[in-house]
Amino acid sequence: MKINLCRGAAILMLTAVLAGCGPVDGSSRQSAGPAPFHLSIGATLIGELPPNNNAVEQAIEAYTDTELQIDWIPMSAYDDKLRLMIAAGELPKLVKLGYTPDYISTIKAGQFWELGPLLKDYPHLSVLDSEYYSNISVEGRIYGIPIVRDLGRATIQYRKDWFDKLGLKVPVTLEDWYTVVRAMTLEDPDGNGKQDTYGMVLDKRYNQDASSMLTRISVSQGGPNKWLVENGKFTPEFLTGTFYETMQLFRRLYAEKLINSDFVVIDNNEASRIYDSGRAGIQISGGNVQSWMDKLIKTVPDAKVDVAFLAGPAGSRLPGEPGNAGFFAVPKDSVKTLEEVKQILDFLDKLFDPPMQTVITRGIEDRHWSDRGDYAEITDRTLDLREVKPYRDLLPNLAEYQRSIKPVRQPELYQKNQQIGKMNREYTVENPALTLESDTYTERGKDLETIILDAQTKFIMGMIDEEGWQAELARWKAAGGNQMCLEYELAYRSRAAE
Known part of the structure; x- marks a missing residue:
């Protein structure tokens, strides 16, 4: 992958600042020359808030010549806060949608810059697989840069030590799921003599x-992924028998107090803490x-975890x-000129350069990882998480953009998860x-979605029966x-005819 001379100079600067022989508090930035580009970003936070x-x-600021102002918003509150900022016209310069x-609807209303015609000028953004762009296109136009991820990521992750103790196997059928969740809730898998565990924890x-979770389990049982197409006719997943049977599983789990009763109000961070605490x-x-x-393992040093398809x-x-x-x-309210749009695209393009992929995926050498010759090794996993x-x-990170950087030696569990992820593409249902x-989806899709999401929750909680x-x-x-x-x-037939 080629890097131009300006970026090559930035790499040297980055190395000098962050290789351990210089300060990492930003004090090494030169005072002479034009000021760095100020870029505010609206970001979802999953897990801990990173230190200021x-x-x-x-490192990202030094390499991209930016001054970042990241507004970290918990994922569970992100959409609500962003809607308020959109209504008030107070969005940052770059937002995650x-x-x-x-x-x-806001894109169609003209509130964001169209970026597609500009992408040809950026070496990385212009060569991303077209599927990544087509999956976020609106009326055939590109208004955003995808935060690229693999196309099939779902895996079953479980406490192997509990499974071994209780004689459980990785669930395959819906009845298997019930058996596994029930056993880990009622049969004292942690051996403390108390009924204080859950097989599974849900968030809102x-x-x-x-x-x-409903879609993932329903698909595993043979159901469609959101929509079923038969003879050109579209049927939503929630009108299929497989999806209804999956809801019945969760209704049973809830009725028997085998999942957390407060799932309608807790956010994903709180649910994660329950898993992390054992x-x-x-x-x-x-x-x-x-x-x-x-x-x-910070809480339960002897715990063992495994992963499965x-x-x-x-x-x-x-x-x-x-x-x-x-x-x-890129919102038009916050970014007024095409020149500033191009500066933002340049920032995003630079994130795909090998030095930035290194920083995004593994951090700073001699702080988060160490060079071991043929490979790199994460030296402090707690610091990595934080x-x-x-x-x-x-930020965007994709394996194909990391081939030119030194591979990381990871634990066997990590490698197994990665291998399953690579193989998953073969088993995905589109x-x-x-x-x-x-x-109708654009104009009333949110309201229609709310009707169904609320009905699913009411059914699982026993507030409505099959008739309801x-x-x-x-x-x-x-x-x-x-x-x-x-x-x-109609759209499906029209596309097929093209």
């Missing part, structure tokens, strides 16, 4: 987006299991994901409506659901 002026952020109806986003035993996650293990009776099967953790978009992981979660256009569930489905259809199905069918 940490070494990773300073999801491919959801409300954000698509348990049924949302590509990481929906009080829960199995989850389906797109993250790397090694992170769970590293946190868990998400599979059902017919073998490995998981929902394909859009290949991104959202996308970065200072590197927030940027690894936020969402056929992911990039199809529907006016059917009534909610009828309400969804009448509110625009049937029309959305027809629009997807």
